[in-house]
Amino acid sequence: ITLHPESQMLYCPVLKVGSTFWRRVLYALDTNTPIHTPYDIPIQKALSAKHANLFSELKTNKVRTEHFLENESLKMMFVREPFTRLISGYIDKIFAPNPYFWSVIGKYIIRNFRVNATEKSKKCGHDVTFPEFIKYVIHSEATNNTARDAHFTPIYDQCKPCEIKYNVVGKMESFLNDTTFIMNNIGFNITLLHARNHSKHNKKQQKLEALTDAFNQISSEDKLKLRKLFLPDFKLFDYESTPAYI
Incomplete structure (x- = not known):
């Protein structure tokens, strides 16, 4: 804060x-x-x-x-809508080239959640799949372990809205x-023309298709676990916990 x-x-x-x-x-x-x-x-x-x-x-x-x-x-x-935030974090930090996150998070995910991982993958951490990433999020939050990362943790746990009256x-x-x-x-006068309007920045249809494709890869069991994990965010911030793309 x-x-x-x-x-x-x-x-x-x-x-x-x-x-x-x-x-x-x-x-x-x-x-x-x-x-x-x-x-x-x-x-x-x-x-x-x-x-x-x-x-x-x-x-x-x-x-x-x-x-x-x-x-x-x-x-x-x-x-932000919890699942959209997760996939944004995955693309930015895990899927796209990111040597730091590959080394710290990617290698951890592959060693713990991939069966028969190649030595190259275990050494580089560069090719984590979205289902593997989701398993990592579920496990790290459930166990509250040191592999947690603030890019992927629930918002209510970071900002404590039940304790601080925003x-x-x-x-x-x-x-x-x-x-x-x-x-x-x-009273701060500043030009906001360059602030991205996130409600229109991406074409809604393309975004929906990408979300649908990503979450179609996730098992029903992991979807339920993920929904339960982020349920406080859904409820506190008025988001649908069963969006259309799930």
């Missing part, structure tokens, strides 16, 4: 739900530097901003922490409109 006292804003970043965009926005607020669009800011700069470490400091001061959690004028988070919960599916609302709320 990140804090920006000057704008009276608390934000829970969720990976694969526009978090890099909002980290850039917070950096712009920190530096008070005029920018045309948040995408002008290199992500490494955004990650090093002073707000990134504020919550770690606050955790050692119970009184100050409670003040921020109870009195901040804007407590916000963004959510007054703005934006959605990836309406990212541009929700972001505009928040910007107006905090």
Whole structure:
């Protein structure tokens, strides 16, 4: 969770739900530097901003922490349909070339969830299938083991919405409109023309076909386990737990 006292804003970043965009926005607020669009800011700069470490400091001061959690004028988070977020994470971190994730997650998945894996696959971790990835997600969450990764964990477990009273919960599916609302709320004038409208960015039919193809590869047993695992996200954030593509 990140804090920006000057704008009276608390934000829970969720990976694969526009978090890099909002980290850039917070950096712009920190530096008070005029920018045309948040995408002008290199992500490494955004990650090093002073707000990134504020919550770690606050955790050692119970009184100050409670003040921020109870009195901040804007407590916000963004959510995304759970299964869409999972497949986005798989494509970005596991399927597409990503040496770091191949080494850390890919090799782990192949060694634990593939029968008769080749030495090349065990060594490289480069060819994890979507069904294998889903088995990893189910197992890592069920056992709460060290192989868990925040890109693939349920949102409720990261942002604790039952403990923190968020007054703005934006959605990836309406990212541009929700972001505009928040910007107006905090009085931050910035060009959002380059912020991707995630509700229209991909053609809906192509997206539906890709989701259907991916989840058709998953066994009925694993679909049930996955749905149960993410059920709090479905219920809390008003998503259908049995979408058409399942």
